[in-house]
Amino acid sequence: MARKAAAAKSPAKKETTSKSGSNAPEFSKDEELEAFREMLLVRRFEEKAGQLYGMGLIGGFCHLYIGQEAVVTGITMASRKGEDAQITGYRDHGHMLVMGLDPKGVMAELTGRQGGLSKGKGGSMHMFSNEHRFYGGNGIVGAQVSLGTGLAFAAKYRGEDTVSLTYFGDGAANQGQVYESFNMAKLWSLPVVYVIENNQYAMGTSVARSAATTDLSQRGRSFDIPGEQVDGMDVRQVRDAAERAIEHARSGKGPYILEMLTYRYRGHSMSDPAKYRSKDEVTSMRSERDPIEQVRKRILENDYASEDDLKEIEKEVRAIVTEAADFATNDPEPEASELYTDILQ
Amino acid sequence: MPTDILMPALSPTMEEGTLSKWLVKEGDKVGPGDVLAEIETDKATMEVEAVDEGTIGKIFVAEGTEGVKVNTPIAALIGEDEDPAEVPEPEIGPDEPKESEKPGADEEVAAKSQPTTKSVDAPAAPQFKPADDPDIPDDVEMVTTTVREALRDAMAEEMRADGDVFVMGEEVAEYQGAYKVTQGLLQEFGAERVIDTPITEHGFAGLGVGAAFAGLKPIVEFMTWNFGMQAIDQIINSAAKQLYMSGGQVKAPIVFRGPNGAAARVGAQHSQDYSAWYSHVPGLIVIAPYTAADAKGLLKAAIRNPNPVIFLENEILYGSSGDVPKMDDFVLPIGKARVARKGKDVTIVSYSIGMRYATQATEKLVAAGVDVELIDLRTLRPMDIDTVVESVKKTGRCVTVEEGWPQGSIGSEISARLMEKAFDYLDAPVTRVTGKDVPMPYAANLEKLALPNVDEVIAAVNAVTYRS
Ligand SMILES: Cc1ncc(C[n+]2csc(CCOP(=O)(O)OP(=O)(O)O)c2C)c(N)n1
Numbered sequence: 001m002a003r004k005a006a007a008a009k010s011p012a013k014k015e016t017t018s019k020s021g022s023n024a025p026e027f028s029k030d031e032e033l034e035a036f037r038e039m040l041l042v043r044r045f046e047e048k049a050g051q052l053y054g055m056g057l058i059g060g061f062c063h064l065y066i067g068q069e070a071v072v073t074g075i076t077m078a079s080r081k082g083e084d085a086q087i088t089g090y091r092d093h094g095h096m097l098v099m100g101l102d103p104k105g106v107m108a109e110l111t112g113r114q115g116g117l118s119k120g121k122g123g124s125m126h127m128f129s130n131e132h133r134f135y136g137g138n139g140i141v142g143a144q145v146s147l148g149t150g151l152a153f154a155a156k157y158r159g160e161d162t163v164s165l166t167y168f169g170d171g172a173a174n175q176g177q178v179y180e181s182f183n184m185a186k187l188w189s190l191p192v193v194y195v196i197e198n199n200q201y202a203m204g205t206s207v208a209r210s211a212a213t214t215d216l217s218q219r220g221r222s223f224d225i226p227g228e229q230v231d232g233m234d235v236r237q238v239r240d241a242a243e244r245a246i247e248h249a250r251s252g253k254g255p256y257i258l259e260m261l262t263y264r265y266r267g268h269s270m271s272d273p274a275k276y277r278s279k280d281e282v283t284s285m286r287s288e289r290d291p292i293e294q295v296r297k298r299i300l301e302n303d304y305a306s307e308d309d310l311k312e313i314e315k316e317v318r319a320i321v322t323e324a325a326d327f328a329t330n331d332p333e334p335e336a337s338e339l340y341t342d343i344l345q
Numbered sequence: 346m347p348t349d350i351l352m353p354a355l356s357p358t359m360e361e362g363t364l365s366k367w368l369v370k371e372g373d374k375v376g377p378g379d380v381l382a383e384i385e386t387d388k389a390t391m392e393v394e395a396v397d398e399g400t401i402g403k404i405f406v407a408e409g410t411e412g413v414k415v416n417t418p419i420a421a422l423i424g425e426d427e428d429p430a431e432v433p434e435p436e437i438g439p440d441e442p443k444e445s446e447k448p449g450a451d452e453e454v455a456a457k458s459q460p461t462t463k464s465v466d467a468p469a470a471p472q473f474k475p476a477d478d479p480d481i482p483d484d485v486e487m488v489t490t491t492v493r494e495a496l497r498d499a500m501a502e503e504m505r506a507d508g509d510v511f512v513m514g515e516e517v518a519e520y521q522g523a524y525k526v527t528q529g530l531l532q533e534f535g536a537e538r539v540i541d542t543p544i545t546e547h548g549f550a551g552l553g554v555g556a557a558f559a560g561l562k563p564i565v566e567f568m569t570w571n572f573g574m575q576a577i578d579q580i581i582n583s584a585a586k587q588l589y590m591s592g593g594q595v596k597a598p599i600v601f602r603g604p605n606g607a608a609a610r611v612g613a614q615h616s617q618d619y620s621a622w623y624s625h626v627p628g629l630i631v632i633a634p635y636t637a638a639d640a641k642g643l644l645k646a647a648i649r650n651p652n653p654v655i656f657l658e659n660e661i662l663y664g665s666s667g668d669v670p671k672m673d674d675f676v677l678p679i680g681k682a683r684v685a686r687k688g689k690d691v692t693i694v695s696y697s698i699g700m701r702y703a704t705q706a707t708e709k710l711v712a713a714g715v716d717v718e719l720i721d722l723r724t725l726r727p728m729d730i731d732t733v734v735e736s737v738k739k740t741g742r743c744v745t746v747e748e749g750w751p752q753g754s755i756g757s758e759i760s761a762r763l764m765e766k767a768f769d770y771l772d773a774p775v776t777r778v779t780g781k782d783v784p785m786p787y788a789a790n791l792e793k794l795a796l797p798n799v800d801e802v803i804a805a806v807n808a809v810t811y812r813s
């Protein structure tokens with residue numbers, strides 16, 4: 001029954017379970033700059049997508065990743081790019097950009113054009129890349145958890161030492177197939193890292209209103225799957241925890257759960273009444289915990305780069321995004337003949 | 346009298362097996378439960394136990410014999426004072442063909458082995474006779490209402506009238522419904538009766554069915570029917586079959602409702618029409634209204650109905666308005682089609698948003714001199730085929746319109762039934778206008794092509810009236 005909404009908890013680490021200590025692991029200069037650049041690309045790309053949506057160039061659902069950039073960036077930094085598989089739900093643009101998929105192809109898919117990653121036939125929620133081992137882009141909440149477990153199954157079956165990075169939301173964490181998957185993953189020691197992107201809300205429902213136990217990192221407990229809560233706004237914490245989790249999975253010890261405490265700044269999709277949280281909550285998260293600002297600050301403090309250098313990076317990122325948007329606006333729609341292709345092989 | 350011990354069947358499909366071992370010999374005394382022999386098929390082994398007390402009088406089938414037919418006597422059990430020497434050989438030897446394998450004997454054996462079957466033929470399915478729409482008094486006030494409001498009003502009225510009715514689903518309470526259909530219900534009825542669930546469709550659908558078994562009348566909202574697919578097992582295996590499986594004892598008075606079919610540009614996994622899927626299933630009632638009045642009157646009927654009801658709404662229709670009579674209790678009959686326009690040249694049959702294409706096409710066709718009869722099915726199961734048949738007897742032509750896929754569609758069903766019931770009246774093939782046989786594409790131009798449209802309806806009518 002309806003429970004009272006608990007005040008949103010801060011996505012700072014919680015002592016109970018986290019191993020990521022308060023003395024965050026240091027990033028080298030190159031790592032800081034890489035993280036800055038990747039996260040900025042996602043941020044600017046998503047802002048542009050929001051604009052194109054407002055102009056009517058993108059339709060249907062469009063779930064932006066703004067605020068959560070550190071999660072996919074840190075995880076991907078800890079992974080083997082192009083070898084480890086990744087799969088997520090419909091909030092998927094950031095994953096693709098950080099994994100190195102072509103921003104033009106992603107944006108053109110958002111506008112439903114023939115140069116889109118799915119030839120315009122998938123849309124925002126349905127993009128994939130065999131080459132980069134990105135398996136979507138899934139619209140049904142929770143479905144990717146079983147699918148990601150299957151990716152891990154394939155790795156083990158073939159004797160490959162790749163890992164499946166399976167992302168899902170706090171809301172998805174209540175779906176039954178999550179637990180069916182946990183059981184099989186542990187039973188068969190499958191190399192999968194479950195990354196719960198806990199942004200505190202599933203549409204308008206806070207975690208406290210939907211979850212009997214709110215420490216989602218412990219949801220694998222009855223299957224003996226280790227889990228930790230991680231400050232998902234700090235890319236260093238994310239990468240550090242991901243390294244532990246991925247090493248665990250890759251070395252044959254089975255699944256691992258990382259609960260990333262993060263936050264989405266924008267609405268669930270483009271239309272969102274936003275009555276379920278206060279403006280203050282969003283503002284304070286943005287001003288105090290922003291993942292990109294944290295990195296920017298450290299870069300400047302450590303003299304890894306100057307303001308001007310960072311501006312230069314900003315410029316480069318903007319150019320990439322502008323190019324993607326131009327392409328996505330001018331690329332033609334798919335040929336009508338595409339209607340009946342790709343149904344069966 | 347000696348009692349024959351027969352070769353048992355290990356499974357309903359077993360026809361023969363190997364008698365692998367005897368654990369008793371002639372002259373042994375046995376009692377109930379004693380293991381007499383072991384038999385084996387390619388799939389399993391089993392021990393043959395004695396059922397009665399007695400002495401093994403004679404063993405007919407030696408151990409190691411393969412291909413022993415089921416029901417062949419393998420030994421005889423005799424009483425205290427019977428003589429083993431007098432035990433007769435069984436009438437059918439193990440290698441002779443059984444009665445059932447002789448030509449022509451099949452029916453007789455079937456009849457014999459199912460003694461309770463009264464007739465070999467299935468009885469005719471009962472015909473559903475829907476009630477007529479209620480009379481709407483001439484002086485009743487008509488209120489312009491959106492489909493969204495009509496649905497909300499229907500739920501609110503039924504919840505006021507019956508404390509066993511409650512609503513549950515994702516975002517139905519505090520958020521006021523993902524598509525605002527449950528607007529205001531939390532405020533009026535409280536959190537005990539308007540319940541936000543976690544994202545666990547299979548779980549809360551099953552929970553709802555269980556609550557219905559126990560006598561409550563849940564209204565389970567699926568944010569969209571695309572997500573109801575997570576729950577389809579509970580809907581079909583638990584809700585639809587329960588009354589039958591329990592011999593009429595346990596009811597499942599539950600309504601599953603939510604938007605069905607394509608919205609706009611939401612892609613393949615979020616744009617699917619489940620009309621034909623659910624209308625396939627005995628034990629379900631399936632309703633798919635088009636107008637606001639039908640939405641209200643039929644949702645009220647659905648909530649009161651003692652059966653599981655699939656209520657298919659449409660996101661695009663939520664905002665469309667229509668006249669709803671202001672009456673104390675406006676309830677419409679389930680299973681009754683609505684003749685939206687009378688005509689004599691061609692029958693167009695549709696439902697839900699298909700009616701939008703059909704209505705617009707009808708306007709154009711009428712302007713061009715074609716006297717269209719337009720039927721809104723409203724309920725898909727039980728289907729009011731009589732109204733369609735009556736119409737086709739008059740027009741001789743029928744076009745169906747729906748958004749779902751063509752194979753196994755509602756149109757396919759209508760076409761088949763018209764073949765059966767109105768074949769002699771048809772002057773042209775029944776023609777279906779449906780969504781294209783593809784997953785829903787995202788691109789705007791492809792999505793448009795994938796959906797049916799007014800021109801396709803007009804073209805189909807022109808074809809069946811040979812005007813093209
Ligand atoms: C099976 C299913 N049920 C419902 C939905 C509708 N829906 C889409 S996203 C969403 C909320 C999911 O929240 P969460 O898992 O926390 O992910 P987030 O959106 O916060 O990234 C819901 C209910 C869906 N897509 N699939």
Ligand SMILES: [Mg+2]
Pocket residue numbers: 169170171197198199200201202203
């Ligand atoms: Mg969430």
